[in-house]
Amino acid sequence: MRIAAILREARQYLSAAEIHARLERESAEVSLSTVYRTLEFLRAQGAVSQRTDEAGETTYLSCDGDHHHHAICRGCGRVEDVDCEAIDQFTEDLDQHNGFLLESHSMEFFGRCRACR
Amino acid sequence: MRIAAILREARQYLSAAEIHARLERESAEVSLSTVYRTLEFLRAQGAVSQRTDEAGETTYLSCDGDHHHHAICRGCGRVEDVDCEAIDQFTEDLDQHNGFLLESHSMEFFGRCRACR
DNA sequence: TTCTATTTGCGAACCGTTCGCAAAATCATC
DNA sequence: GATGATTTTGCGAACGGTTCGCAAATAGAA
Ligand SMILES: [Zn+2]
Ligand SMILES: [Zn+2]
Ligand SMILES: [Zn+2]
Ligand SMILES: [Zn+2]
Numbered sequence: 001m002r003i004a005a006i007l008r009e010a011r012q013y014l015s016a017a018e019i020h021a022r023l024e025r026e027s028a029e030v031s032l033s034t035v036y037r038t039l040e041f042l043r044a045q046g047a048v049s050q051r052t053d054e055a056g057e058t059t060y061l062s063c064d065g066d067h068h069h070h071a072i073c074r075g076c077g078r079v080e081d082v083d084c085e086a087i088d089q090f091t092e093d094l095d096q097h098n099g100f101l102l103e104s105h106s107m108e109f110f111g112r113c114r115a116c117r
Numbered sequence: 118m119r120i121a122a123i124l125r126e127a128r129q130y131l132s133a134a135e136i137h138a139r140l141e142r143e144s145a146e147v148s149l150s151t152v153y154r155t156l157e158f159l160r161a162q163g164a165v166s167q168r169t170d171e172a173g174e175t176t177y178l179s180c181d182g183d184h185h186h187h188a189i190c191r192g193c194g195r196v197e198d199v200d201c202e203a204i205d206q207f208t209e210d211l212d213q214h215n216g217f218l219l220e221s222h223s224m225e226f227f228g229r230c231r232a233c234r
Numbered sequence: 235t236t237c238t239a240t241t242t243g244c245g246a247a248c249c250g251t252t253c254g255c256a257a258a259a260t261c262a263t264c
Numbered sequence: 265g266a267t268g269a270t271t272t273t274g275c276g277a278a279c280g281g282t283t284c285g286c287a288a289a290t291a292g293a294a
Contacts, residue, residue: 015281016281016282017281030242030243031242031243031244032243032282033242033243033244033282033283033284034241034242034243036281036282036283037241037242052169052171052173054169055280055281056169056173056175056250056251056280056281057280057281058173058281058282071211071215071217071219073217074220080215080217082207082211082215090199090226094188094199094226094228098188098197098199098230098231099230099231099234100188100190100197100226100228100229100230100231100234101228101229101234102188102226102227102228103191103227103228103229104226104227104228105224105225105226105227106223106224106225106227107222107223107224107225108222108223108224109207109211109217109219109221109222110219110220110221110222110223111211111217111218111219111220111221112217112218112220113215113216113217114215114216114217117216117217117218132250133250133251134250147273147274148273148274148275149251149274150251150252150253150273150274150275151272151273151274153250153251153252154272154273172250173249173250173281173282174249174250175250175251
């Protein structure tokens with residue numbers, strides 16, 4: 001359960017390989033397979049969310065379940081939470097203009113955090 | 118340039134393999150390598166945008182360059198364009214509350230189109 | 235201890251994508 | 265049209281992240 005702790009402390013999206021490397025660094029050595037299996041377990045529990053970066057690599061972030069979005073710093077990778085408002089109006093607009101029934105959405109913001117700007 | 122036409126007519130995200138299959142179906146046979154090379158060319162031209170689906174597969178969509186977002190139907194895969202408003206307020210809020218300099222963003226909507234709901 | 239169930243590590247397999255290279259097609263010049 | 269240079273193509277191997285199968289190691293129960 002060091003993996004969950006690593007993700008909780010990192011506050012950024014980490015790949016399986018990065019997590020594996022960090023485990024080695026703190027000499028809690030474990031195989032890459034186990035890292036993948038644990039991440040899948042945590043994801044099923046809802047303790048971890050994942051995204052695929054531009055290169056197609058899956059990255060993982062500690063998450064607490066309530067709906068919000070992320071602002072990802074291009075400098076340091078740090079992730080900040082962003083409240084989700086302003087979606088209700090989209091839901092109505094989409095329905096009225098396109099006849100589209102909005103079920104879910106994803107939003108991501110990219111830029112520079114206070115420390116990196 | 119059949120590939121550009123296929124994407125233009127499809128109005129949905131297609132994988133390289135799907136495009137390759139459609140080319141075979143219309144007996145405009147070409148290797149998968151060429152499909153990839155052409156897609157990369159179109160992307161560099163700005164004629165095609167890409168996204169990575171949940172499985173990590175890259176998919177491609179004909180695009181015209183002006184900024185907007187997509188509503189993707191879970192039933193048929195059809196993509197509808199959604200105007201991007203309501204981002205300016207996010208930019209300001211992020212700056213004031215988090216000191217975060219917003220440079221770009223992505224938004225995707227999922228649901229059911231008029232035909233599939 | 236002994237037997238069973240679970241977790242782990244290893245390596246192979248997998249799948250989408252990229253690369254190297256030689257064959258084929260296209261273009262330019264004579 | 266023939267010749268040579270340039271570009272595009274197809275093929276197969278390589279690549280990288282992820283999954284799988286299986287046997288060894290570990291943990292739990294009796
Ligand atoms: Zn930063
Ligand atoms: Zn939201
Ligand atoms: Zn639909
Ligand atoms: Zn926008």
